Amino acid sequence: MGLSYCSSPDRHSSSPNQSCPVPTPKASTSLFSGLFLATLSPSSSLTVSRHSGLRCLTSLSVWHSPFWTQPLVALCVLTVSSAVAAFLRSLRRRQNQTEPASSPSPFRNQLACVPWIVLVSGANEAPTFVSSKIKTLSSPQTRFFYEELLGKALDQYPDIKTLKSVHSKIYYLSFHDNPSIGIKLMRAYAACGEPLFARKVFDEIPERNVVFYNVMIRSYVNNHWFDDALHVFKAMVNGGFSPDHYTYPCVLKACSDNLSFGLQLHGALLKVRLDSNVFVGNGLIAMYGKCGCLLEARRALDEVPSRDVVSWNSMVAGYAQNMQFDDALEVCREMEALKQKPDAGTLASLMPAVSNTSSNNVLYVRDMFMNLDKKSLVSWNVMIATYMKNSMPSKAVELYLEMEKTGVEPDAITCASVLPACGDLSALLLGRRIHEYVDWKKLCPNLLLENALIDMYARCGCLDDARKVFDRMKLRDVASWTSLISAYAMAGQGCNAVELFTEMQNSGLSPDSIAFVAILSACSHSGLLDEGKIYFKQMTEKYNLTPRIEHFACYVDLLGRAGQVDEAYNFIKQMPVEPNERVWGALLSSCRVYSNMDIGLLAADNLLQLAPEQSGYYVLLSNIYAKAGRWKEVTAVRSLMKRRRIRKTPGISNVELNNQVHTFLAGDTLHPQSKEIYEELGVLVGKMKELGYVPETDSALHDVEEEDKECHLAVHSEKLAIVFALLNTQNSPIRITKNLRVCGDCHIAAKLISKIAGREIVVRDTNRFHHFKDGICSCGDYW
Numbered sequence: 001m002g003l004s005y006c007s008s009p010d011r012h013s014s015s016p017n018q019s020c021p022v023p024t025p026k027a028s029t030s031l032f033s034g035l036f037l038a039t040l041s042p043s044s045s046l047t048v049s050r051h052s053g054l055r056c057l058t059s060l061s062v063w064h065s066p067f068w069t070q071p072l073v074a075l076c077v078l079t080v081s082s083a084v085a086a087f088l089r090s091l092r093r094r095q096n097q098t099e100p101a102s103s104p105s106p107f108r109n110q111l112a113c114v115p116w117i118v119l120v121s122g123a124n125e126a127p128t129f130v131s132s133k134i135k136t137l138s139s140p141q142t143r144f145f146y147e148e149l150l151g152k153a154l155d156q157y158p159d160i161k162t163l164k165s166v167h168s169k170i171y172y173l174s175f176h177d178n179p180s181i182g183i184k185l186m187r188a189y190a191a192c193g194e195p196l197f198a199r200k201v202f203d204e205i206p207e208r209n210v211v212f213y214n215v216m217i218r219s220y221v222n223n224h225w226f227d228d229a230l231h232v233f234k235a236m237v238n239g240g241f242s243p244d245h246y247t248y249p250c251v252l253k254a255c256s257d258n259l260s261f262g263l264q265l266h267g268a269l270l271k272v273r274l275d276s277n278v279f280v281g282n283g284l285i286a287m288y289g290k291c292g293c294l295l296e297a298r299r300a301l302d303e304v305p306s307r308d309v310v311s312w313n314s315m316v317a318g319y320a321q322n323m324q325f326d327d328a329l330e331v332c333r334e335m336e337a338l339k340q341k342p343d344a345g346t347l348a349s350l351m352p353a354v355s356n357t358s359s360n361n362v363l364y365v366r367d368m369f370m371n372l373d374k375k376s377l378v379s380w381n382v383m384i385a386t387y388m389k390n391s392m393p394s395k396a397v398e399l400y401l402e403m404e405k406t407g408v409e410p411d412a413i414t415c416a417s418v419l420p421a422c423g424d425l426s427a428l429l430l431g432r433r434i435h436e437y438v439d440w441k442k443l444c445p446n447l448l449l450e451n452a453l454i455d456m457y458a459r460c461g462c463l464d465d466a467r468k469v470f471d472r473m474k475l476r477d478v479a480s481w482t483s484l485i486s487a488y489a490m491a492g493q494g495c496n497a498v499e500l501f502t503e504m505q506n507s508g509l510s511p512d513s514i515a516f517v518a519i520l521s522a523c524s525h526s527g528l529l530d531e532g533k534i535y536f537k538q539m540t541e542k543y544n545l546t547p548r549i550e551h552f553a554c555y556v557d558l559l560g561r562a563g564q565v566d567e568a569y570n571f572i573k574q575m576p577v578e579p580n581e582r583v584w585g586a587l588l589s590s591c592r593v594y595s596n597m598d599i600g601l602l603a604a605d606n607l608l609q610l611a612p613e614q615s616g617y618y619v620l621l622s623n624i625y626a627k628a629g630r631w632k633e634v635t636a637v638r639s640l641m642k643r644r645r646i647r648k649t650p651g652i653s654n655v656e657l658n659n660q661v662h663t664f665l666a667g668d669t670l671h672p673q674s675k676e677i678y679e680e681l682g683v684l685v686g687k688m689k690e691l692g693y694v695p696e697t698d699s700a701l702h703d704v705e706e707e708d709k710e711c712h713l714a715v716h717s718e719k720l721a722i723v724f725a726l727l728n729t730q731n732s733p734i735r736i737t738k739n740l741r742v743c744g745d746c747h748i749a750a751k752l753i754s755k756i757a758g759r760e761i762v763v764r765d766t767n768r769f770h771h772f773k774d775g776i777c778s779c780g781d782y783w
Contacts, residue, residue, distance in 0.1 A: 146173060147181065154184035160192040177206060183215050190219035195228070210241050217250045226254040230261060245277045252283035256290040275303065282310050289318020294327075309335075309343055317349035325353035329364060342368050344379040351382055355389040362390050377408055385417045393421035394661060397430065401659075410434075412443045419452040423459030426737040426764060427656045431456045445474050451483055458487030460735060461762040461769045478504070478512050485518040491769045492779045494526025501535075513545055520554035524561055525768050527782060532558040553582040560590025561782075569599050581611045588620050592627070600624045615641070615648045616740075653717035654737045655725050664720040673724060681723045688752045696745040718746050718763060726757055733760040741765050751775050 150173075153166055167185060175181045182205050189198040198219040205212055213236040220229035233251045236243065243251070248269060255262035266284060269275040275284065281304035288297035297318045304311055312335040319328035328350055332342055347369060354365065369375070369383045380403045387396035400418040403410070410418075415434050422431035435453060444450055450473050457466035470476070470484050481504040488497035501519045504511060511519075516539045523532030536555050539545045547555075552575055559568035568587055572579050584606045591600030600621070607617040618641050625633040641648070653664045664671065671677065685693070718738050725734040742750075742765045754761045755775035763770045771778035 249283035393424035489522030497522035653721040
């Protein structure tokens, strides 16, 4: 029911006999419970709310109603006594001005019910007044009104400071032994993440029943205090109380890592025949799934007579949590066949196992998403994360933009999910826009989101922006430090990475295995051989971390890039674990750079056995032969690729323009601006040759004439992307993402174009960032 508002105080003064509709008791309680919370909040940011609440009171026609005789006025005075006292004084003046002194009215009598000490006193006297006033208002109707007011305040789940203030008023008004108020207090404290305070309320209740125990158990469970929840359950049973169908689902949730107790509960459920209850059955399915007992979970699902969507979702989650994604999807298909439509919870249940799955599975999840009756924020988040976990950043960005168009507001999880996609695509403009949204919505501090921002800026080559986010963080974990160290590593700033790694150690944080991968990679990309050797030794001796295959691969890469190819090969032979393709791949790359044919052939032989379908290793071997002029062997490698039906991964370069990512392939002619791009490229090549540019034909892998090699090199995807950006932008840095390693010829060309056009060009390939400016690259031609 709504309330009627007067447009202004003057409306009353001009027509004293005219009155606005009087608020009903129910509506007034709702209004004043909101005002009550606003006045109780100790936060300075709610000052406006307090004043707005008082203005609301002055605009209401409540002085024409009997509500000023209610103790609610006293309750408000207790919290903002000086403000309300000032208001009541102004109300008294208004009454004197608008009513003839010779004609007493009911309004005068009602206002007289409010003790005059409030109207003339300040804040200090008000509590004394309220204390005396409340003691005189002890009728059942008055107590019911207070109980309803306090209950509505607690139902709004206020923040912890406000909640404690409400709690103190409950004690002051002697409602602490009221069962209804006690239950609501416990729930409010649990919602604030304070189960200890909920327990204090629970302990002070003189006469408890099953409901109190259920609320206390749920308070612990919702805050993941599972052992405490089980202790309360045992005390409940020992106290002679019989658990009901509300008790068991919560207790089963507390057994997610305690299978033995869960089995005992299941036995107890069978005795009281509650296992067929849908809520209890759902709890059994979830408990067995989290404990890895999938056969028992499936049996529990089959034994629930009236399964709902939660039943199916619990089974889907059980399979997904145990990384059995195909089985999880089979359950989804089964529920659809039984006319049970999946919901956002179904999608969320799939999340743990949705990584690196087949394209058909991703399409099935997408179809589930598209067929949802109502797409909630959770469902959008799940679908975006699904694309990202399956290396589909373009799809993730497209879906995020579509979500924005539908009017759904992103939350911190949305932003943290889509920011990596911006980094993968070098979509800096979109990433900055999301960052602005995060600041506007005040979603930070949020560790996950801030780490995603650092990673996005790092992947876009914006080290300064990444550092700003890092420096503003109030709390940092190892992932925060590692993200920035990796950023310095990819930019070839190994010395800055080493300095930051030392700073992290001095801060008291212990680097984990991922942090050591980052610092070893930084040393490798910057040629810091001695420092890299120290860190590899430090990892095992100081931090007792067992090197994983990633660390061995980084160490081989460190030695190989520094020209220590023989030492790298000897290190591989002494490794305590079997070298994988990454280790041999790092060695083969070093052999190509330093023209070590003998070890290169050994590395290639191992690679073609370990990864016979990986085209990149065939290309590396072809490079080694081509560099030595052994074209027969090059032809043999290419023939082997044809027999095995292996195609070379095409070079793809991405560039962002106006929130859209443009993709180019080598020799691309499908782009709408292809004609202008090739014309401008021809002009640039001419200017480059005037500066001494000679195409590095070693980068072409064909046994053809030099002129044909030049034509092949001229249309590499990164050159096309750079020219497209030159045609469509001015002054701003050009940012290119390449899916392969930048070839030597394109590296030379990018340096010269940056000088000719006077533009900064940032290219991120599979290994690192290249910042080209004034004809110089940040990598120092070491990549």
